[in-house]
Amino acid sequence: MKRVEADKLIKSLGNSSDEIAKSLESLGVKGIGKVAGKCPLAIALNKFSINNGRRVLIDGQCNIKYADNLESIGVEATQAAKDFVRDMDAGKYPNLDMVK
Numbered sequence: 001m002k003r004v005e006a007d008k009l010i011k012s013l014g015n016s017s018d019e020i021a022k023s024l025e026s027l028g029v030k031g032i033g034k035v036a037g038k039c040p041l042a043i044a045l046n047k048f049s050i051n052n053g054r055r056v057l058i059d060g061q062c063n064i065k066y067a068d069n070l071e072s073i074g075v076e077a078t079q080a081a082k083d084f085v086r087d088m089d090a091g092k093y094p095n096l097d098m099v100k
Helices: 006-012 017-026 040-048 079-089
Strands: 056-058 064-066
Touching: 006 040, 017 040, 017 079, 040 056, 040 079
Parallel strands: none
Antiparallel strands: 056 064
16 A cells, blocks of 8 residues: 555545454554554554654544654544544454454
8 A cells, every 4th residue: 555645544444443444454454452652543544644754643532643742643533533443442353453
């Protein structure tokens, strides 16, 4: 997958939590729930989106921020992305959890 803008990447992953999980699994992305910089969605953003060389993280409220200064990257997470983060943190997707 080529690097794209963060908002386009988030939207392209799916319109529901389950669709996003399937997309991340097909991309081979795994992570750790409840860890801002290790969320599979944050890992996908770091791997596949254009962040000007800066690492991003996603907090528990699904705010997408630059890891170096915790400022917003200016991209709003979709409702599906917010649902995915909540579900991942709740342990719904063990196949995406690199700890399990």
